[in-house]
Amino acid sequence: MNTYEAMLLLDNREVKKGWDGLKEKVDGVLKKHGAEIIVAKRWDERKLAYEIKKQRRATYYLAYFKAPPESLAKMNFDLKLSEPILRHLILRVEEVPAEAFEPEKEFQVEASSDSEGSGASKVDAVEEAVDQEEVVVEEVVEAVAVEEIVAEAAAPLEADGTEESSSTTPESDEKSE
Amino acid sequence: MAYGNKKFRRFGADASNVKPDGELDYKNIPYLTSLMSPQFRIYPRKRTGFSGKDQRKLKRAIKRARFLALIPYTS
Numbered sequence: 001m002n003t004y005e006a007m008l009l010l011d012n013r014e015v016k017k018g019w020d021g022l023k024e025k026v027d028g029v030l031k032k033h034g035a036e037i038i039v040a041k042r043w044d045e046r047k048l049a050y051e052i053k054k055q056r057r058a059t060y061y062l063a064y065f066k067a068p069p070e071s072l073a074k075m076n077f078d079l080k081l082s083e084p085i086l087r088h089l090i091l092r093v094e095e096v097p098a099e100a101f102e103p104e105k106e107f108q109v110e111a112s113s114d115s116e117g118s119g120a121s122k123v124d125a126v127e128e129a130v131d132q133e134e135v136v137v138e139e140v141v142e143a144v145a146v147e148e149i150v151a152e153a154a155a156p157l158e159a160d161g162t163e164e165s166s167s168t169t170p171e172s173d174e175k176s177e
Numbered sequence: 178m179a180y181g182n183k184k185f186r187r188f189g190a191d192a193s194n195v196k197p198d199g200e201l202d203y204k205n206i207p208y209l210t211s212l213m214s215p216q217f218r219i220y221p222r223k224r225t226g227f228s229g230k231d232q233r234k235l236k237r238a239i240k241r242a243r244f245l246a247l248i249p250y251t252s
Contacts, residue, residue: 043204050249089245091241
Protein backbone atom coordinates (compact mmCIF):
# COMPACT_ATOMS: atom_id res chain seq x y z
CA MET A 1 0.00 0.00 0.00
CA ASN A 2 1.34 3.39 -1.02
CA THR A 3 -0.01 6.80 -0.23
CA TYR A 4 -1.21 8.82 -3.18
CA GLU A 5 -2.45 12.29 -3.84
CA ALA A 6 -5.14 12.73 -6.45
CA MET A 7 -6.21 16.04 -7.92
CA LEU A 8 -9.47 15.82 -9.83
CA LEU A 9 -11.10 18.50 -11.95
CA LEU A 10 -14.84 18.21 -11.57
CA ASP A 11 -17.46 19.52 -13.92
CA ASN A 12 -19.24 22.49 -12.33
CA ARG A 13 -22.54 21.48 -13.90
CA GLU A 14 -22.38 18.27 -11.89
CA VAL A 15 -21.29 20.13 -8.75
CA LYS A 16 -24.36 22.36 -8.97
CA LYS A 17 -26.63 19.34 -9.03
CA GLY A 18 -25.52 18.54 -5.51
CA TRP A 19 -22.13 18.28 -3.92
CA ASP A 20 -22.76 15.36 -1.58
CA GLY A 21 -24.01 13.09 -4.32
CA LEU A 22 -21.08 13.91 -6.56
CA LYS A 23 -18.55 13.46 -3.76
CA GLU A 24 -19.97 10.02 -3.07
CA LYS A 25 -19.77 9.15 -6.75
CA VAL A 26 -16.16 10.31 -7.10
CA ASP A 27 -15.03 8.65 -3.89
CA GLY A 28 -16.81 5.54 -5.09
CA VAL A 29 -14.61 5.38 -8.17
CA LEU A 30 -11.50 5.50 -5.98
CA LYS A 31 -12.81 3.02 -3.42
CA LYS A 32 -13.84 0.58 -6.13
CA HIS A 33 -10.15 -0.08 -6.77
CA GLY A 34 -9.21 -0.62 -3.15
CA ALA A 35 -8.41 2.94 -2.12
CA GLU A 36 -8.71 3.85 1.54
CA ILE A 37 -9.39 7.55 1.55
CA ILE A 38 -7.52 9.48 4.26
CA VAL A 39 -8.75 12.98 3.51
CA ALA A 40 -10.62 14.38 0.56
CA LYS A 41 -11.89 17.89 0.11
CA ARG A 42 -12.61 20.59 -2.38
CA TRP A 43 -9.38 22.42 -2.96
CA ASP A 44 -10.61 25.33 -5.05
CA GLU A 45 -13.18 26.52 -7.51
CA ARG A 46 -11.40 28.52 -10.15
CA LYS A 47 -11.18 29.62 -13.72
CA LEU A 48 -9.24 27.23 -15.88
CA ALA A 49 -6.15 28.47 -17.70
CA TYR A 50 -7.65 26.99 -20.84
CA GLU A 51 -10.91 25.27 -21.71
CA ILE A 52 -11.24 21.61 -20.91
CA LYS A 53 -14.18 19.81 -22.47
CA LYS A 54 -15.76 23.21 -23.27
CA GLN A 55 -15.67 24.21 -19.60
CA ARG A 56 -14.09 27.49 -18.52
CA ARG A 57 -14.30 26.86 -14.78
CA ALA A 58 -14.03 23.76 -12.66
CA THR A 59 -13.98 22.55 -9.08
CA TYR A 60 -10.68 21.10 -7.92
CA TYR A 61 -10.97 18.10 -5.63
CA LEU A 62 -7.92 16.97 -3.69
CA ALA A 63 -7.86 13.49 -2.19
CA TYR A 64 -5.21 11.61 -0.27
CA PHE A 65 -5.59 7.85 -0.14
CA LYS A 66 -3.79 4.58 0.38
CA ALA A 67 -4.03 2.02 -2.38
CA PRO A 68 -2.16 -1.02 -3.67
CA PRO A 69 0.14 0.03 -6.52
CA GLU A 70 -1.29 -2.53 -8.96
CA SER A 71 -4.69 -0.90 -8.77
CA LEU A 72 -3.53 2.47 -10.08
CA ALA A 73 -3.68 1.60 -13.78
CA LYS A 74 -7.30 0.47 -13.56
CA MET A 75 -8.18 3.41 -11.36
CA ASN A 76 -6.71 5.84 -13.89
CA PHE A 77 -8.69 4.18 -16.64
CA ASP A 78 -11.93 4.42 -14.67
CA LEU A 79 -11.34 8.05 -13.77
CA LYS A 80 -10.83 8.83 -17.43
CA LEU A 81 -14.16 7.26 -18.32
CA SER A 82 -15.98 8.98 -15.50
CA GLU A 83 -18.17 11.78 -16.88
CA PRO A 84 -18.04 14.41 -14.12
CA ILE A 85 -14.23 14.26 -13.96
CA LEU A 86 -12.74 16.59 -16.56
CA ARG A 87 -9.15 15.68 -15.80
CA HIS A 88 -7.14 14.03 -13.05
CA LEU A 89 -3.60 13.62 -11.80
CA ILE A 90 -2.48 10.99 -9.29
CA LEU A 91 0.92 11.32 -7.66
CA ARG A 92 2.64 9.21 -5.06
CA VAL A 93 3.44 11.08 -1.85
CA GLU A 94 5.54 10.07 1.12
CA GLU A 95 3.13 11.49 3.65
CA VAL A 96 -0.04 13.52 3.80
CA PRO A 97 0.74 17.23 4.37
CA ALA A 98 -0.73 18.81 7.49
CA GLU A 99 -2.75 21.43 5.62
CA ALA A 100 -4.75 18.65 3.98
CA PHE A 101 -6.58 18.10 7.28
CA GLU A 102 -7.77 21.68 7.54
CA PRO A 103 -11.50 22.02 7.07
CA GLU A 104 -12.87 22.64 3.64
CA LYS A 105 -13.54 26.22 2.60
CA GLU A 106 -16.91 27.38 1.35
CA PHE A 107 -17.21 27.54 -2.41
CA GLN A 108 -19.81 29.16 -4.53
CA VAL A 109 -20.25 27.66 -7.92
CA GLU A 110 -20.78 30.61 -10.20
CA ALA A 111 -23.75 30.79 -12.49
CA SER A 112 -21.55 31.72 -15.45
CA SER A 113 -19.43 28.65 -14.91
CA ASP A 114 -20.65 26.59 -17.81
CA SER A 115 -20.05 27.86 -21.29
CA GLU A 116 -22.98 27.36 -23.60
CA GLY A 117 -21.34 27.15 -26.99
CA SER A 118 -19.36 30.15 -28.18
CA GLY A 119 -22.21 32.63 -28.47
CA ALA A 120 -21.72 34.19 -25.03
CA SER A 121 -19.82 37.26 -26.17
CA LYS A 122 -20.33 39.20 -22.94
CA VAL A 123 -18.73 36.46 -20.93
CA ASP A 124 -15.84 36.42 -23.38
CA ALA A 125 -15.24 40.14 -22.98
CA VAL A 126 -15.30 39.92 -19.20
CA GLU A 127 -12.90 37.03 -19.18
CA GLU A 128 -10.54 38.78 -21.53
CA ALA A 129 -10.50 41.72 -19.17
CA VAL A 130 -9.68 39.37 -16.33
CA ASP A 131 -6.84 37.88 -18.38
CA GLN A 132 -5.35 41.30 -18.94
CA GLU A 133 -5.57 42.09 -15.26
CA GLU A 134 -3.61 38.99 -14.43
CA VAL A 135 -0.91 39.85 -16.91
CA VAL A 136 -0.56 43.35 -15.46
CA VAL A 137 -0.13 41.97 -11.96
CA GLU A 138 2.56 39.59 -13.11
CA GLU A 139 4.43 42.36 -14.87
CA VAL A 140 4.58 44.23 -11.59
CA VAL A 141 6.01 41.18 -9.87
CA GLU A 142 8.61 40.79 -12.56
CA ALA A 143 9.53 44.45 -12.55
CA VAL A 144 10.07 44.33 -8.80
CA ALA A 145 12.23 41.22 -9.12
CA VAL A 146 14.33 42.83 -11.81
CA GLU A 147 14.77 45.97 -9.71
CA GLU A 148 16.01 43.95 -6.78
CA ILE A 149 18.51 42.19 -8.94
CA VAL A 150 19.64 45.40 -10.53
CA ALA A 151 20.12 46.96 -7.10
CA GLU A 152 22.26 44.02 -6.06
CA ALA A 153 24.34 44.18 -9.17
CA ALA A 154 25.14 47.79 -8.14
CA ALA A 155 25.44 48.94 -11.73
CA PRO A 156 21.89 50.05 -12.55
CA LEU A 157 22.81 53.05 -14.66
CA GLU A 158 21.29 51.92 -17.93
CA ALA A 159 18.44 49.83 -16.65
CA ASP A 160 17.21 52.23 -13.97
CA GLY A 161 15.15 54.64 -16.05
CA THR A 162 13.32 52.01 -18.03
CA GLU A 163 12.65 49.81 -15.01
CA GLU A 164 11.07 52.59 -13.00
CA SER A 165 8.80 53.71 -15.76
CA SER A 166 7.64 50.15 -16.42
CA SER A 167 6.98 49.52 -12.75
CA THR A 168 5.05 52.72 -12.04
CA THR A 169 2.53 52.41 -14.84
CA PRO A 170 1.20 48.93 -13.96
CA GLU A 171 0.96 49.92 -10.33
CA SER A 172 -1.19 52.93 -11.07
CA ASP A 173 -3.36 50.71 -13.27
CA GLU A 174 -3.84 48.38 -10.38
CA LYS A 175 -4.91 51.12 -8.00
CA SER A 176 -7.51 52.45 -10.40
CA GLU A 177 -9.15 49.05 -10.69
CA MET B 178 27.10 27.60 -15.34
CA ALA B 179 28.51 27.51 -11.84
CA TYR B 180 29.14 31.23 -11.75
CA GLY B 181 26.02 32.29 -13.60
CA ASN B 182 25.52 35.70 -15.08
CA LYS B 183 26.40 38.58 -12.78
CA LYS B 184 23.33 40.55 -13.80
CA PHE B 185 20.90 37.83 -12.70
CA ARG B 186 22.70 36.34 -9.75
CA ARG B 187 20.41 36.32 -6.73
CA PHE B 188 22.70 36.27 -3.70
CA GLY B 189 26.39 36.46 -2.95
CA ALA B 190 29.10 35.16 -5.18
CA ASP B 191 28.14 31.50 -5.35
CA ALA B 192 25.08 30.79 -7.45
CA SER B 193 24.90 27.23 -6.11
CA ASN B 194 23.73 28.57 -2.73
CA VAL B 195 20.40 29.79 -4.07
CA LYS B 196 17.53 27.81 -2.61
CA PRO B 197 13.87 28.04 -3.59
CA ASP B 198 11.87 30.48 -1.42
CA GLY B 199 8.81 28.26 -1.52
CA GLU B 200 7.74 24.71 -2.07
CA LEU B 201 8.19 23.56 -5.65
CA ASP B 202 4.80 21.94 -5.79
CA TYR B 203 2.21 22.19 -8.55
CA LYS B 204 -0.34 23.63 -6.08
CA ASN B 205 1.90 26.57 -5.17
CA ILE B 206 0.77 28.65 -8.13
CA PRO B 207 1.85 32.18 -7.07
CA TYR B 208 5.40 31.01 -6.46
CA LEU B 209 5.62 29.05 -9.69
CA THR B 210 4.36 31.97 -11.76
CA SER B 211 6.95 34.20 -10.09
CA LEU B 212 9.56 31.96 -11.72
CA MET B 213 8.02 32.38 -15.15
CA SER B 214 7.96 35.17 -17.67
CA PRO B 215 4.70 37.11 -18.25
CA GLN B 216 4.17 34.82 -21.24
CA PHE B 217 4.47 31.81 -18.91
CA ARG B 218 7.81 30.58 -20.12
CA ILE B 219 9.90 28.92 -17.44
CA TYR B 220 12.89 31.05 -16.48
CA PRO B 221 16.25 29.39 -17.12
CA ARG B 222 18.65 28.44 -14.34
CA LYS B 223 20.60 31.56 -15.13
CA ARG B 224 17.59 33.60 -14.06
CA THR B 225 16.27 31.47 -11.18
CA GLY B 226 19.74 30.73 -9.83
CA PHE B 227 18.57 27.22 -8.88
CA SER B 228 20.68 24.10 -8.73
CA GLY B 229 20.04 21.53 -11.42
CA LYS B 230 18.03 19.48 -8.97
CA ASP B 231 15.78 22.36 -7.97
CA GLN B 232 15.36 23.47 -11.56
CA ARG B 233 14.11 19.99 -12.47
CA LYS B 234 11.67 20.13 -9.56
CA LEU B 235 10.47 23.48 -10.84
CA LYS B 236 10.05 22.09 -14.34
CA ARG B 237 8.04 19.14 -13.05
CA ALA B 238 5.83 21.29 -10.85
CA ILE B 239 5.08 23.75 -13.64
CA LYS B 240 4.29 21.05 -16.16
CA ARG B 241 1.90 19.40 -13.71
CA ALA B 242 0.22 22.71 -13.01
CA ARG B 243 -0.15 23.30 -16.75
CA PHE B 244 -1.76 19.91 -17.24
CA LEU B 245 -4.34 20.73 -14.58
CA ALA B 246 -5.04 24.14 -16.18
CA LEU B 247 -3.70 25.99 -13.14
CA ILE B 248 -1.12 27.80 -15.29
CA PRO B 249 -1.49 28.46 -19.01
CA TYR B 250 0.87 26.81 -21.47
CA THR B 251 1.22 30.22 -23.09
CA SER B 252 -0.65 33.48 -23.30
